[in-house]
Amino acid sequence: MTNESQYAEIKQGEKGAWISIGAYLALSAIKLVAGYYYASQALTADGFNNLTDIVASTAVLIGLRISQKPPDKDHPYGHFRAETIAALIASFIMATVGLQVLIDAVRALFQGTGEAPSLTSAWVAVAAAAAMMFVYTYNKKLASRINNQALMAAAKDNRSDALVSIGAAVGIFGAQLGFPWLDTVAAFAVGIIICKTAWDIFYSSTHALTDGFDEKELNTLRGTIARTRGVREIKDIKARVHGSNVLIDVIITVDPTLSIVESHRISDEIEQRMERKHNIMSVHVHMEPSEPTVASVEQEDRTNSIV
Known part of the structure; x- marks a missing residue:
């Protein structure tokens, strides 16, 4: 495969990054508004999770753009590692947001307001999960076709976001059954997932940048x-x-x-x-x-x- 073919495939990978960014922009806005209006901490935490995903997808997009630059005197192997550096930066941002979600969830759990969120917020989370599964399917197929590891990682992040939304919905449904604290517990679980995703990205990025190999x-x-x-x-x-x-x-x-x-x-x-x-x-x-x-x-x- 020539360098021209590699660059053409990376260019195609940008489509998946743009679709992820568009989906996250829409879903984060809907979840944050609905979470605040319907008093759901789990849905609000999920909205913040999608905000970090916007940053992560943007980092992937920027990395894909930079990696298309041809080799030069200072970079004889090309600029392909720009993808990895962008992912590393995104992991720090995701970890910061994840820790904030955890702190807010623990604070709310000890305050014990006992207010159950509206059932509408649960259906918002279910719809968001369905939308993210669609984005995951598209990006996974595209990543497999062009063999782009960065886009495949983004697709896996899409899938985890769909699972996070399902978890938020379960917490909200549980709160409707007379266990309002389940919504806060679901928010805490979302924070854990954000931090775990940030750690996975951080580990894989630093492992690659230090020339580690399985x-x-x-x-x-x-x-x-x-x-x-x-x-x-x-x-x-x-x-x-x-x-x-x-x-x-x-x-x-x-x-x-x-x-x-x-x-x-x-x-x-x-x-x-x-x-x-x-x-x-x-x-x-x-x-x-x-x-x-x-x-x-x-x-x-x-x-x-x-x-």
Whole structure:
């Protein structure tokens, strides 16, 4: 896949980010107004959750825009990590809002007003959950089609938001059944989910920015390379995440009697297999001659003795 194709796919990913932003703008306004008017802390907390999602989706959009810049003298690998940096910034904002929601929920729980929210607020939460499931389905399909990890992460956030709205609705329905404190408990649960999402984004972003890579996935990549015809041994393999891309550096040993053309064929086949099986387009292969085996040394000694 060429850089032009990658940039074109990133451009398509912007559509999903814009749809998320539009949905969050509308839903956060509706939830905050309805939560205040119908006295539902859970729905209000869900509205604040969507406000953080606007920031997160905007960060994804900005990251996608910056990552489309071509490589330059200072960025020979391109600007793909802008997506990761934007996500890291969004995680701090989400954590701040999540903590505020938790503080407000705990304060309200101890105050014990006992006021049950209106049933209308529950139906607002149900409608919002349905809308977010639609956005999730669209973004998930688009992310799978263009293989964009940032958009796939945004789609998972859409799904979690739908679940948060369902939780808020359950709390409100419970309050209608004579347990008004359930609405506050639901608000507390929403705050926990916001903080958990912020932590997940923070962890994955910092892990990628410090060149961390999943060990199980690395072993899977190692197995694919090891099964390539002509590869005798893998002496070392490293991988790192660069935005939505994975960069691989691998050192392999091959038959020392191979020609340059034959060795180059092995390198090409490794690159083709990594693209076909794992959608990885950036693989740097370094080849070294394999150590002679005991059998080959004995055969050479016999030959020399005959001569």
